[in-house]
Amino acid sequence: MLGAFVFNQTWFTILLVLHVSGAIMGLGPSFAFSIIGPAIGKQESPAASLALMKIMEKIEKALVLPILIFVQLSTGVLLIYNRHLDAGFFHSNRAWLLAGIGIYVVAMALSRGVNVPAMGKLIHMAEAGQANTTEFGKLVKLTQRMGPILTVLALGIMVLMIWKPGGQCGPLIRC
Numbered sequence: 001m002l003g004a005f006v007f008n009q010t011w012f013t014i015l016l017v018l019h020v021s022g023a024i025m026g027l028g029p030s031f032a033f034s035i036i037g038p039a040i041g042k043q044e045s046p047a048a049s050l051a052l053m054k055i056m057e058k059i060e061k062a063l064v065l066p067i068l069i070f071v072q073l074s075t076g077v078l079l080i081y082n083r084h085l086d087a088g089f090f091h092s093n094r095a096w097l098l099a100g101i102g103i104y105v106v107a108m109a110l111s112r113g114v115n116v117p118a119m120g121k122l123i124h125m126a127e128a129g130q131a132n133t134t135e136f137g138k139l140v141k142l143t144q145r146m147g148p149i150l151t152v153l154a155l156g157i158m159v160l161m162i163w164k165p166g167g168q169c170g171p172l173i174r175c
């Protein structure tokens, strides 16, 4: 059963289509946060700022995280078995994959553990009229720091997974 799946080209094509589509649909919207985020502080009415914060949180929770957690992880694991990359998984020519997965875990932990809770708290405080407190200011700074960090991590994953440095495979040669 597993033998028929390994190096099966039809499965590889299906998984790759899902995996790359997941990268586009999951990561793509998060790049717009660098435009929406700074616009929050420039709104004249608090209601407009709140609406922008809510839409950012919704995109993160309903689109970005579900796709990156469920689609990328499941198709990624299946791709590993399909390409038989599980053999010699810790060999140096799999370093691109290990590093990519490592960065992915860090990015998901920062997003789920720090960024999303901070966004939720900001929305809660704004709704309670606490937008002028020092705690609110600190949370804004935290989310502003997290944005570029998550963007760099996302780009790191993309570069590693497409280029596959040291992997003896890459964009033109399949693993």
Ligand code: HEM
Binding pocket: 016, 019, 020, 022, 023, 027, 068, 072, 073, 075, 076, 077, 079, 080, 083, 085, 097, 101, 104, 157, 158, 161, 162, 170, 171, 174, 175
């Ligand atoms: C944010 C998360 C992720 C993004 C954006 C992403 C993106 C990509 C992209 C764009 C490719 C290139 C496909 C190609 O060369 O045509 C790729 C390949 C690959 N990814 Fe990911 N990936 C992510 C997470 C994961 C995870 C968590 C795993 C494993 C658990 C994984 C395993 C793989 C494997 C094995 C390949 C190589 C497929 C091949 O042989 O070409 N990916 N990924």
